[in-house]
Amino acid sequence: MNARLRLPDSVQVLERGWLSANNVLLFDGAEAVLVDSGYVSHAAQTVALLRAALDGRQLGRLINTHSHSDHIGGNASVQRAFGCSITVPAGMERAVTDWDEAALLLSTAAQAGERFAVDATLAPGDRFVAGELEWQAIAAPGHDMDALTYYNTERRILISGDALWRDGFGILFADVLGTGDGIGEARRTLEAIGRLAVDAVIPGHGAPFAEFDDALERAFARLRAFEADGARMARNAIRACVTFKLLEVRRLALDELPRYLDETPLYREANRRFLGMEPNALASWLVTELERAGVARRAERWLDIC
Numbered sequence: 001m002n003a004r005l006r007l008p009d010s011v012q013v014l015e016r017g018w019l020s021a022n023n024v025l026l027f028d029g030a031e032a033v034l035v036d037s038g039y040v041s042h043a044a045q046t047v048a049l050l051r052a053a054l055d056g057r058q059l060g061r062l063i064n065t066h067s068h069s070d071h072i073g074g075n076a077s078v079q080r081a082f083g084c085s086i087t088v089p090a091g092m093e094r095a096v097t098d099w100d101e102a103a104l105l106l107s108t109a110a111q112a113g114e115r116f117a118v119d120a121t122l123a124p125g126d127r128f129v130a131g132e133l134e135w136q137a138i139a140a141p142g143h144d145m146d147a148l149t150y151y152n153t154e155r156r157i158l159i160s161g162d163a164l165w166r167d168g169f170g171i172l173f174a175d176v177l178g179t180g181d182g183i184g185e186a187r188r189t190l191e192a193i194g195r196l197a198v199d200a201v202i203p204g205h206g207a208p209f210a211e212f213d214d215a216l217e218r219a220f221a222r223l224r225a226f227e228a229d230g231a232r233m234a235r236n237a238i239r240a241c242v243t244f245k246l247l248e249v250r251r252l253a254l255d256e257l258p259r260y261l262d263e264t265p266l267y268r269e270a271n272r273r274f275l276g277m278e279p280n281a282l283a284s285w286l287v288t289e290l291e292r293a294g295v296a297r298r299a300e301r302w303l304d305i306c
């Protein structure tokens with residue numbers, strides 16, 4: 001349902017699943033720029049997809065929207081394969097340079113990554129040309145406090161990362177972990193991008209879409225729901241992150257699940273701050289939820305992805 005969505009020929013979106021964020025290629029003749037590189041365990045697949053899409057053209061630069069594992073996981077492999085430079089939002093430079101696995105939420109959410117070096121940064125307000133279009137970096141704190149979105153005025157395209165999807169936005173980690181006001185920041189971000197004229201959104205996950213106002217409305221409604229019910233937000237975050245983990249590892253041992261939930265900072269904090277459940281009770285709630293949603297199923301001593 002992408003009514004009248006037309007992206008310029010110089011813009012190509014490699015739509016991925018959920019473990020890997022979308023890869024956006026912006027072509028300028030024989031050169032290309034890539035936005036986001038997917039998850040580390042998909043890196044070989046990402047390189048193969050890019051090689052096919054580049055079709056002999058040169059990948060000069062890789063730019064990230066934010067620092068999460070599903071957006072930066074392929075950075076090192078893509079750089080090795082194509083020799084491109086890597087540009088990150090200025091706010092995440094330190095975390096990457098120090099490879100601070102807590103700040104990058106890798107250790108926090110029991111996710112994997114591969115270290116890479118930063119060649120350049122972009123700050124809010126900075127501009128760059130890619131895909132024969134000029135893009136402006138716009139601050140998009142909320143899901144990731146240092147995230148940027150990239151906006152082209154002329155064709156009214158917004159590369160939104162995980163700040164805005166067709167139905168929602170990325171987990172508000174700061175609220176779940178108690179490290180900041182993710183809800184407030186996300187609201188200000190949505191208000192700011194809501195003032196832009198946008199005909200096409202290229203989200204970090206899911207297909208590009210034209211229905212910008214609808215998406216904003218749903219995102220604001222979701223924020224209000226999270227504000228009214230922190231437990232709902234926490235349950236949502238646990239469900240989403242365990243699903244992500246299952247996409248990576250395919251199965252989790254059921255008898256280890258309570259300990260896994262209790263030892264992984266994100267789940268432990270989400271539970272401690274909003275739910276107050278015993279690890280065993282949390283695990284059995286989670287298994288029931290994932291089975292009911294058709295995400296996973298029990299098979300003997302395992303929880304398998306469907």
Ligand SMILES: [Zn+2]
Pocket residue numbers: 066068071143144162170
């Ligand atoms: Zn993200």
